[in-house]
Amino acid sequence: MSNSIKVDILEVILKITECCNIACRYCYFFRGGNIDFDERPNVIKKDTIHALASFLKEAILANEIKLLRLDFHGGEPLMMGKKRFVEMVELFDTELSQLVDLEYVLQSNGTLIDDEWVEIFSKYNVAASVSLDGDQAIHDANRIDKKGRGTYVRATEGLKKLICAARSNKVVFPGIISVINDSSDTKITFKHFLDDLESPFISFVELDLTIDELNQETVEKISNNLLAVYNEWERINTPTIVHDISVRNFNDILKQLVLSGTEADKKEKRKYVSLTIRSDGSLNPDDILRNIYPYLFTNEYNIKNNTLSDYLSDEKLKDLYRKLFTLPEKCNECGVKKICRNGWGFGSIPHRYSKENDMNNVNALCGVYHEISLRLCDLVIQQGKSYDSIKHNLF
Ligand code: SF4
Numbered sequence: 001m002s003n004s005i006k007v008d009i010l011e012v013i014l015k016i017t018e019c020c021n022i023a024c025r026y027c028y029f030f031r032g033g034n035i036d037f038d039e040r041p042n043v044i045k046k047d048t049i050h051a052l053a054s055f056l057k058e059a060i061l062a063n064e065i066k067l068l069r070l071d072f073h074g075g076e077p078l079m080m081g082k083k084r085f086v087e088m089v090e091l092f093d094t095e096l097s098q099l100v101d102l103e104y105v106l107q108s109n110g111t112l113i114d115d116e117w118v119e120i121f122s123k124y125n126v127a128a129s130v131s132l133d134g135d136q137a138i139h140d141a142n143r144i145d146k147k148g149r150g151t152y153v154r155a156t157e158g159l160k161k162l163i164c165a166a167r168s169n170k171v172v173f174p175g176i177i178s179v180i181n182d183s184s185d186t187k188i189t190f191k192h193f194l195d196d197l198e199s200p201f202i203s204f205v206e207l208d209l210t211i212d213e214l215n216q217e218t219v220e221k222i223s224n225n226l227l228a229v230y231n232e233w234e235r236i237n238t239p240t241i242v243h244d245i246s247v248r249n250f251n252d253i254l255k256q257l258v259l260s261g262t263e264a265d266k267k268e269k270r271k272y273v274s275l276t277i278r279s280d281g282s283l284n285p286d287d288i289l290r291n292i293y294p295y296l297f298t299n300e301y302n303i304k305n306n307t308l309s310d311y312l313s314d315e316k317l318k319d320l321y322r323k324l325f326t327l328p329e330k331c332n333e334c335g336v337k338k339i340c341r342n343g344w345g346f347g348s349i350p351h352r353y354s355k356e357n358d359m360n361n362v363n364a365l366c367g368v369y370h371e372i373s374l375r376l377c378d379l380v381i382q383q384g385k386s387y388d389s390i391k392h393n394l395f
Helices: 046-062 082-096 115-123 136-142 152-167 186-196 216-237 248-259 263-268 308-312 315-325 337-346 366-382 387-393
Strands: 009-015 067-073 101-108 126-131 175-180 201-206 272-277
Touching (some): 009 046, 046 082, 046 308, 082 101, 082 115, 115 126, 115 152, 126 152, 136 152, 175 186, 186 201, 186 216, 201 248, 248 337, 337 366, 366 387
Parallel strands (some): 009 067, 009 272, 067 101, 126 175, 175 201
């Protein structure tokens, strides 16, 4: 048995399904190199859900967790079906909600969201987000169903139901998660989300490519796309930094800079752990690493046999975090290293990996991350925050 490790915030990416009703061309889960989903149940079983409630209860008490965020993921999580989903959240509510601040988040492709699902999200406080790549032409280029048909119309119908419910305060406003690829024009996409879908909470995700898979042209296109969104986001949010238009890539860093040096800042720095729990109960690292380190995605640790501390004490996992926290020389000397953290601050880890040097590379998107980090600092200083108060985030 391992000694308990203190964790303030635990975020669990919970694979309630390992199957999907659509077949996106770039899907990292079903179309990446790691096909271990073949060995797991399509839908998490009842006995695994009960074991998970016990595992989490033990972790909350032993690891002194204050906030537990359960991210219901797939595949497509709504393929679990309504009855089983409701039974699951009712169990978690009963077993865990008295012990911890409990948040439910769900990431869907949107195509199965109907009025009944919206009622369920409303009743159990589930914050749902929808994956959408842009307008119909951009979205349908990659996000297709198994018959090759675009899914834009079905996905936006689901999103609109959520937006409508949010306007009458039945659910929290849905977010959009949007993949930036080298062929999309993100400025058009951003405008489409804001003006046509009236959806102001957006998270852009750069395609999960490693340095071995990227070439200079792709890097430039992805960087230009991200910068185009940044320019537009800054234009809309200036002169006052309001949070009406939230692009998570920038707002999370902005929040960190605005709060720096305050009491709230200390709270923000609480120890945070994120992990994936598979549909068979296996404990794995963050999903973003599944195609880089398939050997870490095993069933060696399982909620049925191990505690959270057992898993966090694993030498392979510690080694992974050592690699992620160790910065290459250029980053160590960089003025914005504490904001960017070799891309980690922007949610970008695969872009620093190569077979030859493992994680010991400067992120392929360094140029754009450097520019955006500096401009965010400028923005905060222009708004009256003193340089001294944010400098511990810079050096
Ligand atoms: S901006 Fe570039 S050099 Fe600086 S921390 Fe980020 S990746 Fe490293």
